[in-house]
Amino acid sequence: MALLEVNHLAIQFGGLRAVDDFDLTIEKGELYGLIGPNGAGKTTVFNLLTGEYKPNEGIIKLDGENITGKSPIEINKAGIARTFQNIRLFKQLTVLDNVKVGLHNHYRYSTAASILRLPSYYRVEKEMNEKAYELLKVFHLDRDADTTLASNLPYGAQRKLEIARAMATGPKLLLLDEPAAGMNPNETQELMDTISLIRKDFGMTILLIEHDMKLVSGICEKLTVLNFGRILTQGITKDVLADPEVIKAYLGDD
Amino acid sequence: MKERAALIDRTSRNDFVTYGMVIAAFVIVQILSSMGVLTNQLQGLLVPLCVYAIMAVSLNLVVGILGELSIGHAGFMCVGAFVSALFSNQVGGGMPSLLRFIIAILLGGIFAGIFGFLIGVPVLRLNGDYLAIVTLAFGEIIKNIINAVYIGIDGRGLHASLTSANKLVDAETGVILINGPQGITGTPRDSSFLIGILLLLVSLVIALNLTHSRDGRAIMSIRDNHIAAESVGINITKYKLTAFTLSAVIAGFAGALYAHNLATLTATSARFGYNMSIMFLVFVVLGGIGNFRGGIIAAVLLTLIPELLRFLSNYRMLIYAIILIVMMIISWNPASRAFMEKHRLGGHLFKKKNTAGKEGE
Amino acid sequence: MVTFIENLINGLSMGSIYAIIAIGYTMVYGIAKMLNFAHGDIIMVGSYAAFIMISTLGVPVPLGILGSVIICLCLGIMIEKIAYKPLRNAGSPLAVLITAIGVSYFLQNGAMLVFGSNTKSFTSVIPASIQTMQIGPFQVRGIAVVSILTSLILVGILQTFIGKTRPGQAMLACSQDRAAASLMGISVNNTITLTFAIGSAMAAIAGVLMCSYSPALTPTTGAMPGIKAFTAAVFGGIGSIPGAMVGGLVLGIIEQLSKYYISQQVSDAIVFGVLIIILLVKPTGLFGKVIQEKV
Numbered sequence: 001m002a003l004l005e006v007n008h009l010a011i012q013f014g015g016l017r018a019v020d021d022f023d024l025t026i027e028k029g030e031l032y033g034l035i036g037p038n039g040a041g042k043t044t045v046f047n048l049l050t051g052e053y054k055p056n057e058g059i060i061k062l063d064g065e066n067i068t069g070k071s072p073i074e075i076n077k078a079g080i081a082r083t084f085q086n087i088r089l090f091k092q093l094t095v096l097d098n099v100k101v102g103l104h105n106h107y108r109y110s111t112a113a114s115i116l117r118l119p120s121y122y123r124v125e126k127e128m129n130e131k132a133y134e135l136l137k138v139f140h141l142d143r144d145a146d147t148t149l150a151s152n153l154p155y156g157a158q159r160k161l162e163i164a165r166a167m168a169t170g171p172k173l174l175l176l177d178e179p180a181a182g183m184n185p186n187e188t189q190e191l192m193d194t195i196s197l198i199r200k201d202f203g204m205t206i207l208l209i210e211h212d213m214k215l216v217s218g219i220c221e222k223l224t225v226l227n228f229g230r231i232l233t234q235g236i237t238k239d240v241l242a243d244p245e246v247i248k249a250y251l252g253d254d
Numbered sequence: 255m256k257e258r259a260a261l262i263d264r265t266s267r268n269d270f271v272t273y274g275m276v277i278a279a280f281v282i283v284q285i286l287s288s289m290g291v292l293t294n295q296l297q298g299l300l301v302p303l304c305v306y307a308i309m310a311v312s313l314n315l316v317v318g319i320l321g322e323l324s325i326g327h328a329g330f331m332c333v334g335a336f337v338s339a340l341f342s343n344q345v346g347g348g349m350p351s352l353l354r355f356i357i358a359i360l361l362g363g364i365f366a367g368i369f370g371f372l373i374g375v376p377v378l379r380l381n382g383d384y385l386a387i388v389t390l391a392f393g394e395i396i397k398n399i400i401n402a403v404y405i406g407i408d409g410r411g412l413h414a415s416l417t418s419a420n421k422l423v424d425a426e427t428g429v430i431l432i433n434g435p436q437g438i439t440g441t442p443r444d445s446s447f448l449i450g451i452l453l454l455l456v457s458l459v460i461a462l463n464l465t466h467s468r469d470g471r472a473i474m475s476i477r478d479n480h481i482a483a484e485s486v487g488i489n490i491t492k493y494k495l496t497a498f499t500l501s502a503v504i505a506g507f508a509g510a511l512y513a514h515n516l517a518t519l520t521a522t523s524a525r526f527g528y529n530m531s532i533m534f535l536v537f538v539v540l541g542g543i544g545n546f547r548g549g550i551i552a553a554v555l556l557t558l559i560p561e562l563l564r565f566l567s568n569y570r571m572l573i574y575a576i577i578l579i580v581m582m583i584i585s586w587n588p589a590s591r592a593f594m595e596k597h598r599l600g601g602h603l604f605k606k607k608n609t610a611g612k613e614g615e
Numbered sequence: 616m617v618t619f620i621e622n623l624i625n626g627l628s629m630g631s632i633y634a635i636i637a638i639g640y641t642m643v644y645g646i647a648k649m650l651n652f653a654h655g656d657i658i659m660v661g662s663y664a665a666f667i668m669i670s671t672l673g674v675p676v677p678l679g680i681l682g683s684v685i686i687c688l689c690l691g692i693m694i695e696k697i698a699y700k701p702l703r704n705a706g707s708p709l710a711v712l713i714t715a716i717g718v719s720y721f722l723q724n725g726a727m728l729v730f731g732s733n734t735k736s737f738t739s740v741i742p743a744s745i746q747t748m749q750i751g752p753f754q755v756r757g758i759a760v761v762s763i764l765t766s767l768i769l770v771g772i773l774q775t776f777i778g779k780t781r782p783g784q785a786m787l788a789c790s791q792d793r794a795a796a797s798l799m800g801i802s803v804n805n806t807i808t809l810t811f812a813i814g815s816a817m818a819a820i821a822g823v824l825m826c827s828y829s830p831a832l833t834p835t836t837g838a839m840p841g842i843k844a845f846t847a848a849v850f851g852g853i854g855s856i857p858g859a860m861v862g863g864l865v866l867g868i869i870e871q872l873s874k875y876y877i878s879q880q881v882s883d884a885i886v887f888g889v890l891i892i893i894l895l896v897k898p899t900g901l902f903g904k905v906i907q908e909k910v
Contacts, residue, residue: 050485052481052485071484072484072485073484073487073488073489076484076485076486076487077487081485081486082485084481084482084485088479088481088482088485089478089479089482090474090475090478090479090482090483091478091479092474092477092478092544093471093474093475093478097471097474100468100471101471101472101475101483101486101488102486104468104471104472104486104487104488105487107468108468109468111464111469111496114463114464114467114468114469114470115459115460115463115464115467116463117463121467124468125467125468128468146263146264147264165486166485166486168486169486169487317709321709323709323712323713325716376891376894376895377891379895379898380894380898381898382708382709382712383644383649383650383708383712384849384894384898386650386712387650387842387845387846387849387890388890388891388894390842391842391846391887391890391891392887392891394883394884394887395883395884395887395888398880398881398883398884399881399884401880402878402880402881402884532716532720535713535716539713568728569724569728571720571723571724571727572720572721572724572725572728574720575717575718575720575721575724576717576721578713578714578716578717578720579698579714579717579718579721582702582710582713582714582717583698583701583702583714585710586702586705586710587701587702587705588704588705589701590701
């Protein structure tokens with residue numbers, strides 16, 4: 001059974017069919033890329049998968065479970081986590097706290113325990129700290145994590161933090177929306193290494209949207225190309241990138 | 255114990271400074287009082303100062319931590335005041351006064367909390383500007399209804415009317431509890447500076463412990479980016495309600511303290527109208543939004559200074575207004591912020607933004 | 616039945632005043648994307664300005680009204696430039712709202728210092744000959760007719776202005792997409808300034824009408840009507856001028872009927888209650904649009 005199965009997904013905004021007849025199958029452990037020119041509907045697909053938008057047609061199944069039309073919270077609990085095209089960090093919280101918010105549903109204690117500082121507060125907070133630092137170390141963000149505000153991190157680190165926070169929710173499928181946007185070649189290489197590492201060490205299945213073809217050809221195994229909301233072609237990265245139709249659609253994009 | 259020690263980190267140490275400040279204030283006042291230095295005027299201000307400080311803590315929870323603007327918090331204070339006064343009046347000498355007062359305060363808080371919850375459920379769904387207006391509307395509604403209602407009790411039970419107290423209760427056995435615009439009279443004067451300080455500490459403990467906890471992080475994540483919060487599985491409604499309700503409870507405590515300091519309790523615009531709510535907002539903004547310690551200091555200073563500088567009292571509200579406008583522009587205008595950061599000015603304004611997300615460093 | 620109709624007419628009278636105020640709110644909210652909490656107090660300033668000119672200085676009524684309009688126009692522009700513009704890109708709508716509250720407070724307390732807090736008696740601008748009229752079986756106040764007509768005329772002028780003139784179209788563009796409008800060569804600054812100018816001018820007219828309807832004038836006279844008018848704007852769908860019109864009229868009727876048939880005290884609570892119910896059932900109001908937040 002594939003981890004993610006999407007069939008005939010479609011959504012309409014007024015008169016515009018932003019995404020139409022979209023199919024996608026991702027196996028567990030795959031690193032899958034979603035590419036296409038600007039405005040093709042890639043982020044819309046993400047929003048449909050994560051529940052921000054409700055589809056007009058189609059079915060989405062995660063690990064066999066039908067999650068079509070569910071709310072973002074339910075879908076996150078079912079096992080999908082994402083990052084955003086425009087970074088959405090909790091700006092006034094520390095790096096550590098950003099990750100701890102991601103851990104929210106996995107480490108609990110009651111409101112009463114918070115206010116009265118019962119033993120469960122101390123015990124669970126300690127566990128959360130440990131887990132959070134564990135994750136942050138993977139991304140080399142652990143130094144001064146408890147005193148640095150997320151908004152004070154350099155841009156590349158902010159993107160990584162967003163991924164770390166998403167990972168903290170313990171997802172089965174990780175959606176990355178243009179993770180390399182705005183990065184220089186060094187940062188992009190570091191990101192590629194980090195993504196490969198998450199995949200290897202955490203057994204994570206990843207679907208990413210990207211324009212940076214170096215990253216796409218470097219780590220994605222399979223691709224789906226989206227154009228005007230419809231699938232142009234999909235398959236193994238090498239083949240897709242060599243497809244003349246794809247090259248035409250991008251028209252000189254690298 | 256070792257785990258506890260590891261968590262007595264920077265944040266907790268910071269909180270202890272806040273508690274220490276409040277306790278120190280108490281001690282200093284007591285010393286001044288015993289030396290006979292405090293004028294009658296100042297003595298009379300001690301309980302109101304505690305009331306306003308508690309309201310600053312309450313509002314900071316909603317405006318600073320949850321990030322929503324409420325300009326109706328005086329309404330919750332009003333509920334707490336009237337419920338607690340009603341209780342104390344009814345029980346009268348039936349139990350020792352301290353026990354009666356504590357229960358009255360708790361009841362005031364609980365009922366204010368219930369109102370907070372009931373109002374929060376529909377209101378917190380709204381977008382920021384609408385939410386502000388609706389909280390103002392609710393504050394006015396609560397005040398208007400309490401001001402217009404007559405409640406009496408007699409052998410046959412509780413009676414209420416919106417028009418007059420005549421024929422409301424049996425002439426011989428009946429007692430008017432709330433007399434419309436004349437409110438409640440004869441509430442026992444249980445409030446004292448000591449109880450005010452203790453209540454302030456309790457409120458701070460609730461607010462600070464909530465903020466530095468899992469719930470607090472969830473609430474602040476909603477403030478900072480609610481779409482991202484949703485995407486990591488935070489139940490937005492639940493945590494908005496938690497913050498709002500607890501804030502209302504604390505406001506209820508303040509109301510109870512306030513009510514037991516007055517001979518006559520009336521639901522007037524001056525006491526519980528939106529002017530009051532706005533004054534609390536000024537405290538919060540001036541003290542640094544989200545900065546509990548700052549809010550308390552602002553509440554004290556902005557109440558004390560005009561009282562001491564009587565000649566300014568005509569201009570007091572005008573000065574408040576100017577301070578509010580200037581503070582907002584300085585703290586939020588992008589060019590101004592860049593300037594301040596470059597020259598490392600206005601440390602306390604930026605405490606929340608630059609240092610480790612913990613209020614008041 | 617006659618009383619009911621008369622109440623209805625009185626309700627429409629106050630309602631049309633609310634409508635004029637509500638339109639000012641809705642325009643500013645739609646174009647400058649902020650809730651001008653001080654709008655109600657600009658009304659108060661307009662009333663005082665007219666009062667000083669007409670009653671104290673003996674200026675003829677039409678000039679007094681014109682003077683009031685000009686004063687409020689300038690006041691509105693000044694407030695926008697000094698207090699709101701610096702925060703336009705503050706990144707938090709909370710900041711502007713709090714500042715607006717500060718401005719409102721400033722105006723109220725300023726007025727208190729300048730004019731004193733005792734109630735002034737405003738002389739109605741309606742000529743004595745038509746103060747009360749008999750239309751069939753109904754006793755109608757002149758102010759009712761004047762305010763209803765005025766609001767209809769103002770709405771008509773505004774709709775034409777927005778639909779047919781360049782600056783008007785610029786306002787429409789800014790309300791829909793400020794960035795795009797700016798890229799099209801529209802001066803966003805000037806458009807917003809114009810919006811505040813129009814809104815404040817209308818506030819002055821509303822102030823004169825309001826004080827002709829009920830003559831008691833104090834520094835806080837504008838606050839409550841301002842809040843109620845905001846209710847009306849939300850009811851009609853914030854950002855929609857016809858909506859504000861409808862909202863104002865409906866609210867005026869509800870308020871008048873509550874006052875007459877229940878009690879003055881409770882009528883405020885009912886008016887606010889209506890606001891709350893509307894916001895719960897249809898947060899975008901009658902004619903408002905749902906705006907999807909970009910993820």
